[in-house]
Amino acid sequence: MKRFWLLALSAVLFSNAVFAERIKDLTSVAGVRSNQLVGYGLVVGLDGTGDKTSFTSATFRNMLNNFGVAIPPNIDPKSKNIAAVAVHADLPPFAKPGQTIDVTVSTIGDAKSLRGGSLIMAPLKGADGQVYAIAQGNLVVSGFGVQGSDGSRLSLNVPSVGRIPGGASVERTVPNAFAQGDSLVLNLNYADFTTARRVAEQINSLLGPGMAKAMDATSIRVSAPRDADQRVSFLSVLENLEVQPAQEVAxxxxxxxxxxxxxxxxxxxxxxxxxxxxxxxxxxxxxxxxxxxxxxxxxxxxxxxxxxxxxxxxxxxxxxxxxxxxxxxxxxxxxxxxxxxxxxxxxxxxxxxxxxxxxxxxx
Structure with missing residues (x-):
């Protein structure tokens, strides 16, 4: 059988040409980043494809207790229409309360599929243990799976993972240092001494000598106005400057x-x-x-x-x-x-x- 492989170039094929790129495509602002959120919850409404694990039953019991429904201790509330899931999302920088973000829901038990299910309200926490968003909604599952009575099974993609577009509402803002101090730090996406020097030189050619200084192969410190509105306009001008990056290491x-x-x-x-x-x-x-x-x-x-x-x-x-x-x-x-x-x-x-x-x- 014939074998194939890929030979790719870091620029135009067999060419040494390097094109200028915008600073916004080469760098990111230090401190302006997304934060990971994670939570635990239940997906209900499944068509017999849920799980029967003990922690799913315990979670379901606790949820009913919160609504004033007491289940006798000798009854195990198992149901194949419920699945315990892990919920995770990325909280973008500057996200404000009331805005929505996408969430991903994944089974953590033996549930076969999440197709047709709905996530019940689940809090999403950050690394500090604080709740930053609340997730709930109907799942969109791209995969599906069917199983015959003889044990045969057919599946397409991964039916045990789904997404909820705009499924979490932001409840808390993550503080950042964007408007603090008298300078900004631009971090290169790929460390390179030559590119860092060129970025600093391009900024100084616009603002004047000494306004930008390359600190190392990754970071460039730029003097910036203290006023938040002026800082936004200032950064808007900088990020659209074009710089010719250095050629990559062989x-x-x-x-x-x-x-x-x-x-x-x-x-x-x-x-x-x-x-x-x-x-x-x-x-x-x-x-x-x-x-x-x-x-x-x-x-x-x-x-x-x-x-x-x-x-x-x-x-x-x-x-x-x-x-x-x-x-x-x-x-x-x-x-x-x-x-x-x-x-x-x-x-x-x-x-x-x-x-x-x-x-x-x-x-």
Whole structure:
């Protein structure tokens, strides 16, 4: 069976061009972030696909007790139409009481499906134990599952997880330091000293020298007005400035499970001899010294001479020339149709030999 893999570039294919990006796409404001919320609750109204776990029964009993319905201790209120669930959501920055956020509901028992169910009011708490939102509503479940009397089962996607768009109402605001102090800190999404310097220089070219300072490879501190309204306008101007980010570090990323190989555009290969199965590739680089005729005059010249020897044997054949670029590697692999496994093994061996001038990441 034919195998496929992906060779991707960090910019335009076989091009060194780097395009300017907005500061809002390169950075985030320190302290302005979302917060994770989590809760526990019950989903009711299921069509016999709920669970019968003990904690579901205990939760159902407590809920009825809160409504003044007392269940005798010797009765176990089990029902296949109820499921115990975990509820989680992300509380966005600056969310105010009364606004709604999306929630995800997942079974934590042996419930088969949440299709057709409704979540009963469940408080969502933050890491500090405080309630920040209340979730309730009808679930949207993309998957479904059916089971026959003989035990056979057919399912599509995951019916035990559902979502409630706008299913939680925000009850508490998370404080942040956006309007505090006399400066803002912009954090790069990807740490890079060159990009941090360029962001600071671009801001200083607009506001004046010393207004922005690169603190390290990630953070740029910018002097900002104290008034909240002026700070919003100030940041609105900054985030639309365009900066040309630095080129990424040379990387080769290998996904051994899917056969995906991603090679950055700055990857280089130095002279090396490669043997893989029935294939041998030898790459050498020598220096020739040309002596001029004593009577004719002139200078002694040293010229590089590259030699490439390939013993194909019974296997695939491709070449890595000295200082080979990404384009050379891709073209060589495409011409011979080498399998992804072969290329993975060669790239890993090149890295161990110090011939692959890139960071090798296996995921």
């Amino acid at each position: 990387k080769v990323i290998i996904n051994s499970r899917t056969g995906t190989i991603i090679i950055g555009q700055n990857v280089r290969v130095s002279p090396v001899a490669i043997t893989h199965g029935g294939m041998t590739v030898a790459i050498t680089e020598n220096l020739n010294v040309d002596q001029p005729n004593a009577l004719a005059g002139g200078d002694t010249v040293v010229t590089p001479r590259t030699g490439i020897e390939v013993d194909a044997g019974s296997g695939h054949m491709f070449e890595f020339s000295p200082g080979a670029s990404l384009q050379d590697i891709v073209e060589a692999v495409n011409q011979v149709g080498a399998a992804p496994g072969d290329l993975m093994a060669i790239l890993e061996a090149l890295r161990q030999a110090g011939a692959l001038k890139a960071e090798l990441i296996v995921i």
